[in-house]
Amino acid sequence: MSTGTIDIVCNIFTPEAVEQGWTGLDENFKEQVRMDPALRPGIAIEDYLRKMDAAGIERSLLIAVRAGDLNVKGSFEVPYEAIAEICAKHPDRFSGLAGVDTTRGMQGLRDLEKGVRDYGFVGAHWYPHWFNIAPDAPQIYPYYAKCCELDVPIMMQVGHNLVYSKERRLPSVAKPILLDQVAIDFPELVIIGIHIGIPWTDEMISMCWKHENVYTAGDAYAPKHWPKSYVHYANSYGSHKVLFGTDFPVIDPERAVREVAELGFRPEAHARLMRENALRIFTRIPR
Template identity: 55%
Template sequence: MNETEYKFDATKTVDGYGAIDIVTNFYTPRVIAEGRVPTDENFRDQVRMEQGPRKGLTPEEYIEKMDRAGIERSLLIATRCGDRRLSTSTEIPYEYIYEACQAYPHRYSGLAGINPLLGISGLKELDKAVHEYGFVGAHLYPHWFGQSPDAAIYYPYYARCAELGIPIMMQVGHCLIYRADNRLATVARPMALDRIAIDFPELTIIGIHLGYPWTEEMISVATKHRNVFMCGDAYAPKHWGASAVHFANTYGQDKFLFGTDWWVIDPERAMKEIHEFDMRPVSKRKLLRDNAIKVFNLPE
């Protein structure tokens, strides 16, 4: 793509502005060929993933999908899934995400995956991701490390994110069987964020995956704490549930962000279903764009 092709044309969208997807897995043919995807075919069948994308999309091909969906920017995750000394664990190097963001700065921003087992070296890598690579946030999968989000092992990373002035998102709610040879336990209920928010009032925390099946619990924590937000990703919008949609449309309109967790949810489907909601225009814009700009300090 050239300079004109990767710039987003908001005039072609339903509402005249582009959405921001804050949860996007970077599954390219290269990443798949190197065995860096943490799920197996059984998982992909379970979430009814289409066959074509299973081979991966290049950064350019995914931008084409974003354009069709009306998404201006996607936050790409340098995922870290478990103890990298184990054969069932995977990670996407920060450098892979940095390359895509450098090539298409108007369309992609990076999120630094957290592996708390790396100790001080992991903190130094996080510093580099933010200061040198321009990453806008951090990402944590607690179930891959077998400990609740409020466990002590994560606290140095929460402190460093607060110091760096970046938000951290983490999966809360249950987890599926991502691969048959490594069955992970559910360790992250949304209420665990309550303790973190108290201990780190300067830290912006985002509970992703709706907190399902404890969505009401996620809403309660986001309502209690000014520094806690939630994201409607990993579930198609029509399955978010009435309470989540009501929260996003009314009293929680400043606390709810949009994401897909691609591959899990296709952005074209997600955007179509959101446009079918009976939402207030101001609430819809906050959900799809404005809240992400504020939370991640993104360019307008």
């Protein structure tokens, strides 16, 4: 019986992805987050699998990112096909997440459906800041409805966002409190606010506490820097609501797993965070 960790937020960071501009990260950002210089040109999937093994990560959810209107300079996407190919090659280690682009109209909805039905993607992913659209804006509502129809969760970055590239600065449009109306309007929809909601972590906790269908993920920030209120929530009355992620390459998986272990979680809360909650929420992950 498998017991490994599930990383629900992982980005492809191969040399090809870096060369193709599929990361959206410039050298300034890599320096800001203190990325290992040896990693900055990218890492082959086979080498990343070795990092997963060293960290005890059984499966990572790879994002087919859609980051902004492609007609606007600085936007980019990771093709669904590229993620599907990796998942097909390593079906026991990777599952895909279908990126959402609210500028593509009905085609975007058809793409989401194809990602889930044809490629086996286990959920949807959306970056509000890349589109300057808040989580409760009407443009995203058809995608929420489609996720309900497909019975898959949707995750989105909430909280502030950094300057990923100096060529294009993005606004912080996704305060966690804006999930309130979404959860009311779509009680069937599983909503995951990733990136902790920093600096509005207490808002993120409050949305998880209020709504049965709202969850959060501790990714994009090294666990030793997680706010105390977030650690307490994950270790106590919110242990069923918090999932583990790295947002690789932002956080190294070995470091993330090690630092979570050093936070002193109760065994049952640690198991929920690192694996059980993900398997319960992402019902399409192979068992």
